[in-house]
Amino acid sequence: MKFATWNVNSLAVRLPQLIDWLNANPVDAIVLQETKLTDDKFPAQAINDAGYQVHWFGQKTYNGVALLSRTPAQDIVKNITGYADEQARLIAGTVGDVRVIGAYFPNGQALDSDKFVYKMAWLDGLRAWLASEMQQHKQLVLMGDFNIAPEDRDCYDPAAFVGQTHTSPQERAHFQALLDLGLTDAYRMFEQPPKSYSWWDYRMLGFQKNKGLRIDHILVSEALKPRVTACTIDRQMRKLPKPSDHAPVIVTLD
Numbered sequence: 001m002k003f004a005t006w007n008v009n010s011l012a013v014r015l016p017q018l019i020d021w022l023n024a025n026p027v028d029a030i031v032l033q034e035t036k037l038t039d040d041k042f043p044a045q046a047i048n049d050a051g052y053q054v055h056w057f058g059q060k061t062y063n064g065v066a067l068l069s070r071t072p073a074q075d076i077v078k079n080i081t082g083y084a085d086e087q088a089r090l091i092a093g094t095v096g097d098v099r100v101i102g103a104y105f106p107n108g109q110a111l112d113s114d115k116f117v118y119k120m121a122w123l124d125g126l127r128a129w130l131a132s133e134m135q136q137h138k139q140l141v142l143m144g145d146f147n148i149a150p151e152d153r154d155c156y157d158p159a160a161f162v163g164q165t166h167t168s169p170q171e172r173a174h175f176q177a178l179l180d181l182g183l184t185d186a187y188r189m190f191e192q193p194p195k196s197y198s199w200w201d202y203r204m205l206g207f208q209k210n211k212g213l214r215i216d217h218i219l220v221s222e223a224l225k226p227r228v229t230a231c232t233i234d235r236q237m238r239k240l241p242k243p244s245d246h247a248p249v250i251v252t253l254d
Helices: 011-024 044-049 114-136 169-180 235-239
Strands: 002-007 029-033 053-057 065-069 074-078 090-095 098-104 140-145 183-185 216-221 228-233 249-253
Touching: 002 098, 002 140, 002 216, 011 029, 011 044, 029 140, 044 053, 053 090, 065 090, 065 098, 098 114, 114 140, 114 169, 140 249, 169 183, 216 228, 216 249
Parallel strands: 002 029, 029 098, 098 140
Antiparallel strands: 002 249, 029 065, 053 065, 074 090, 090 098, 140 216, 183 216, 228 249
């Protein structure tokens, strides 16, 4: 089996790229972030025509998530149960024998902002709900744009990010708290090239200079961990004309 996550940064713009990618990479399921579409505008038919079932949860202009799978996903959940949120940030479903959770973590903007307070509260809500999900679903994967670079090696210039979001001690502590629930960062299960990132700023030749962050992650439960045989970042999609600023991340299970 193969699962993937991709922040498409507007599905309306990136739909042809998504369809092409799915044709070339027939994953069993993929979660999308930043679809930026209201539910009535979601291109379900085009995705069905590509051979995928789809559930989506959107809002106008911002956020929006989706779960695409070759076989129908069951027991769909939208947003964090028990945490009141007006933003469309999470979707979950069971694909085969695996509970798949796709999430678009808040950005946080700045450490002294209301958006950072929201990010901390959202992460608290996620962890509490996830602990319950993991009790019910032993084989579980949490994927998405976490907006957290968990280690200095996940950031092209750690010194430049001191005092900023994505690399703050508070955010990294939340990432560790997710691992402490019994999850493992699938990408770090394997030897990886140095300076491996999943996001690059559009500005100042960020991708060309590899000034990036690894903020798109796939975390697997203890029961799922023995099945993981590979985890990769598909940089090729970032090379396309008018790309998303994120690259897909893929995990392979036996």
